[in-house]
Amino acid sequence: MDIKADHLLDAKGLACPMPIVKTKKMIKDLNSGDVVEVQATDKGSKADLQAWTKSAGHQYLGTIEEEGTLKHYIRKASDESEEKLHPDTVNNEELSQNLQNDNVLLLDVRESAEFAFEHIPEAVSIPLGELDERINEIDQTKDVYVVCRTGSRSDMACQKLTEKGFDRVYNVVPGMSEWSGETKSLRS
């Protein structure tokens, strides 16, 4: 699976501070939740982007290196509401206990780039934006646990699934941001 990004920024050959100056400029005009792939050759760009995203409130997803080019993936901060509308929730610990249960399907609705760098091994990836068109891939006979980073996107996904007739849907709160169990990366 390729790591998908909504936008590409070419900062190859540019020295510090330009990769960050350009990233900051680009990300300002993007939609919340969009994923940017920043290509850079400056080795220092990784530590700097990690620190900058942290201070600016964006989400650093990870970096892969291909033939001397560093590809950094960053997700623009989104205003994730605290309010959860879907009534049925489980916490991380309950998810962990039920993961081995054959009747449980774990659906990860984060962006594919987020999923690529870190996900729970049993999870199936369908980003929130693709849920409508791919809803048929989900087995309606199972207990569907929906996870994202903080419980906000998964809340929306749960509502959508309930509308479409799924009756055993659980939002995992808070989700990956606090997950301490086993994870996998597509790149390792």
Add this chain to the structure above:
Amino acid sequence: MAIKEISVKDLAVKALQKEELFLLDVRTEDAFQDWKIESENFTYLNIPYFDLLDGVEEIEDQLPKDKDIVVACAKGGSSQMVTEMLDDAGFTNVYSLEGGMKAWSEHLMPVKVSDLTDGGELYQFVRIGKGCLSYMVVSNGEAAIIDSTRKTDVYVNFAEQMGVKIKHVFDTHLHADHISGGRTIAQQTGAAYWLPPKDAEEVTFDYQPLQDGEKVTIGNTTIDIHALYSPGHTIGSTSFVVDDQYLMTGDILFIDSIGRPDLAGKADDWVMDLRETLYKRYKDLSDELIVLPAHFMIMDELNEDGTVAEKLGVLFEKNHGLNIEDKDEFRKMVTENLPPQPNAYQEIRETNMGKIDPEEEEQREMEIGPNRCAVR
């Protein structure tokens, strides 16, 4: 508008002369915490450059108007940007550090330690940013270099200026914190490159084996280098006694600390070798010998004249690492609670063995940060 810049050479002089200076370090907090430009009368402010992209208003009142401000970053690009912004904001006393911490890490300063018997001279090359020390012994038209760094042109040019021919290049041990320039200098000048064979078992090139009791003559005067086999930091670590006056201890003994035995992954095996060297072999030497180590860790270890040197007798009195009676306590000190290992130390070792040959830019990246070869 043209901004003002300061070279690492000029900043090194200010650091050594303990001048007052305000250092605005615009690298990330982690990088700053890990390693910075040290001097007694420098004051510091660390704000990452990416937090200043929208303007410098927020830090203006934290900056002095009455003393010089030096802006430092990793490579010299971001500091130019911030210096320009400060310049626009009306600060006239701001200088961008040319080449940033990378240039700072590489800067080498030759300092004369002393004259030797029969007209010879001994120089210490202080790599102030990383705390590495290397040496050149000069006598009657010939020179020997000990523990040279990667910036080989500095030594080669220095020898040229002195009108001497480099005949021998030594490494006291296989370094883990910096890339040795020894092999390159030897190839370039036709000098012999010496390594302790026990550290060189995996090297991919030819070398002259340093054996205990070896004597090498530089020039035709009486300057001899005795290889004094002293395992501890690495199993092959070797010390030299130069001109019966100077003890080059490599990474075994420093001014205010001792060598860590774990960088080749064998702390437990080598602890007692290290103790044996420090507490027996060195103890048997004359107290009058002047110790010249391969590193310093803190600016306090520098003498007024910029050299790093102290009598062995004084170290036996004052260096904590030489004054631990109890063997178990000693073992604990050098194997537990060790500081973090030097940046990329495995890759640096492999480079020094000739197993890998990274591009220059990569070598600079590998060497970033302090040397971290000591325990205190």
